[in-house]
Amino acid sequence: MEEYLLVTKDLTKTYKEITAADRVNIHIKRGSIYGLIGKNGAGKTTIMKMIAGLARPTSGSFDYTGFNCTQNEAFSRIGALIEAPAIEPNLTGFDNMRIKCLAYGIGDKQYINDLLDLVGLSGTWKKKAGKYSLGQKQRLGIALALVGDPDFLILDEPINGLDPQGIAEVREMLHKLNQERKITILISSHILEELSKLATDYAIIDNGRIIEESTNKELKEKCRDKIAIKTGEVAKALPVIDGLGFKDYSVVNDKTIHVFDKLSEITVLNMELAKAQIPVESIGIESSDLEEYFLKVTGTIPGERR
């Protein structure tokens, strides 16, 4: 059984009459990079705030099972960058870091310099944070989240405002933190392409509810090119597919079959199904990246799930 760091149980947050998070159940494995995917206002930030201790759940609970400690102690082992980085603009990057370091009992100034180096702000630590570019502020926010060597990093849209090079650097850095320091990361991003390069697990959230939770492998499976067959006679269609030598296929539901190999033989497959007098409602090649898949799943564009 895989070891979970965090498990939420029916986590719910309501603001007056708006339910921002609705009975959310997510399972974050220790050492994973967990991607939270959702539209603006879907409830990603609310979930992150609750598990970072910044907002109280209206109902439900969460448990840092992997830490084996009280919730208050668990909060000490979390680093979070949620929404805009919390930066005092009139202070330098170094001073902003020092405030947090002292709150964590870290007095070593070299520690701050090392963290600023890590996020690529080594040359700017004397500059007032208010004069940082958007990307630099984001990097400082990540550096602040790393103070105290957290075991669990919560990053809400951490690559917002970064240029392509910056995005690649942050991706590399997060990958390194995950691999070398064994930090578990919960990350949300609108740039799904980037998220797909990083995350090992995903949860898709829409209107405050988790629609789907899957591993990277499962998601890639769902996203890869395939022949999608819609028929009312799935059981009868399977021997035909087998007979034509297709090996890699799966029955999605009682009306849908996905065939992943020999995509060029779609015409033959269609003819054989017709010969076997199997009514085919539709047949065609579907290909989707993570973004398309997300849009289909959340019902933003017409798709198979809604």
Next chain:
Amino acid sequence: MFSKAFKSEFYRISRMKSTYILIAVLAAIILIVNFLYLKVDMYGLMGFSKEDIEGIQQMGTSAESYEDSFMTGFQAGLQSSEEIAEGDTTIHLLGEGILYEESVATLYTMDVGSMYELLLISIFVGLYIGSVYSTGLDKNLNNFAGRRGLLFAVRMLHIAVYSLVMHIFTWIFCLITTAMMAKSVRLEIDKAFILYFIVTWLLCVAFGWIVAGMAHMSRSKAAGITLGIILSAGLLSTLISVASLMMQKRFDLDPDFNLGYYTVTHNVAALNLYSDGHFVVRALICALVYGAISYIGSLLIIRKRDIA
């Protein structure tokens, strides 16, 4: 955890420019005001000579009211101001001010009672607490997510410490200006002064916490500072007077009853080295009650709502 929070908040305050600017402003105000007290010849400007004033002061005793003592002096042959003005008295702007011969302690009570220390404390508190909300600072401090009361206590303690620093600096600046401009330097640090110092400091802390409460409630720098200005400038005094009159009528209270007596600002302004014991006790109770209400009220608000 307490010491970590204390060090972190202390560092934050030490890096705020306003921490030092407000002390510099305090120094400038005290220099100007004490110059008026010590070097501007107010009596001369009004047409009195030094001898006239001494005569009035000698004739009037503590047993008599000011009005009686003035009349006694007048009947003893002193000239009225009009008569002096018609004489050959020369009017000088600079000379011996009204507190020229007074002690540092007396000058200090005048400066503390002038409210600008309270005003500057409220600006500091507004900026200090307001910046927690304008920057979202508490989002960074995950280790205090479950210990908000502790972080709050540390901040309130820092407000108390800064008020103490302002109080001490007010005295230091009084000492400096006395050394520069008064006849002699007499400290007069006796029991009455120490009691005055402690009670007025507690009133300043209570005032700072009231402003902090407003900043916490509104999550804004401006609201806290505005409240501080309104209270320290006495802009509510008319309202308080009307309310006092209404209460007198409604509850058949003593005609001397005034709600203003139970405000922090009134007590800071009215208290001096010679205040009766019950005035001191009233001021002390006001400081403790307002302080406790502000502290508990703010804490309840903070504990109830989300950090971000």
